[in-house]
Amino acid sequence: MTGTGSAPWAIELAGVTKAFDYRPVLRGLDLRVRTGEIVAVLGANGSGKSTLLRVLATLIRPTRGTVSLFGQDPWVVPDLRRRIGLVPHESLLYQSLTVEENLRFFAALYGVAPARVVTVLEEGDLGPLAGRRVRILSRGQRQQVDVARALLHDPSLLLLDEPFTGLDLDAAARLASVIRRSLGARTVVFATHDPAEARLLATGAAVLRAGRLEPTAPPEALDEAQLVAGFRGHRS
């Protein structure tokens, strides 16, 4: 993840600080993620994971520091947003619309052919849910639809905020399978507080503690005790 290499960088953060009401949530983050890498950002509640993802999604600007996506400044080249797919913790779907209506609406916004909606429904095993209103779906089903929405426009960068939180084991396994099948050459950053989830998908990991990134390593090399100590360190 961080370090040097010939692969182009999908994400480059340099000295990124984000403060809300003068309270820093992210403190001078440096992060580089190679194209096609799947990175887990681990951290306890309140460590700044969601804020980091929102900065990467260009939804909020950092107070200080620079953000580069695919070698370009997303605030100078707003069209880069077209290359980002975001699945935040809360569902971004319209509750009163059906699954298919939601997907068709977002497909039209992105200028995606309607046929892609059918493909995404099939790939996400969402066919039986297509005609159901989002309001009546379970959390796991909604999460699957949200992932489908984020993948509609075939984004180069997929950002997932605690995608498995609140799901039972079956639903989490189904979602992980859908995400894995859709990866391709996509760069994925996903936030989680569960080291087991990190190992499920990620090829790289970073620990975020009190707004600062700890030294990183492949997730399988991360020692459970090290991660747990990171979480406790934040809470103490």
Place this chain on the structure above:
Amino acid sequence: MSHVLLLVAKDLRLEWRSREIVMSMGLVALLLVVVLAAARAEASLTPAAMWVTYAFGAAVGFARMFATERDPLTALLLAPVDRSLIYVAKVVTNWLAVVVVQVASLPLFGALFTETVWAHLPALALPLLLGGLSLAVVGTLFSALIVQTRLRDALLPLLMLPVMLPALIAAMGATTGILEGQPLAAVAVHLRLLAAFDMLFATAGVLLFEVLISE
């Protein structure tokens, strides 16, 4: 333009299913018309009664407007859509909601206040449409400002109605003139003021919307 139509179509579909905005506006409007008529149903008070009804109805209805958008708005902000078009689409939807309430309440004003409403219906359309647009451009702008606040239902009337005052005075002036049988030329100054107000706040909304909804 196609994005605006797409967003409006989505808003109308959501409103058709929930009827949240039109129902809340309509109920407040109905209540106000009946109370005002019971207090003093005079022909000369019709314009004031109409615009008080529309203004308070809109303030209540618009507060609900972004309720369905709180989370999906993030997805809209990520989409390759000019963010000011989201504002434009909301203005169109809200304007249509105001027009529905205006059309639905006219028979009540005709029955309870003055029958001259029917005689001047075509001419009345102009101040009603322009004044309704004033409510929509200002209401949408302030709704965006307070979308993340918990007290938005209470805050919106407090923020919106003082700003609306010049437009409400102009709308009442135009409506009064028309109901008194004056030609449109005689109330043109009020209509021009309404049009200028709409242009000013629509421009402000287009320019400020992105800043207001960010973070």
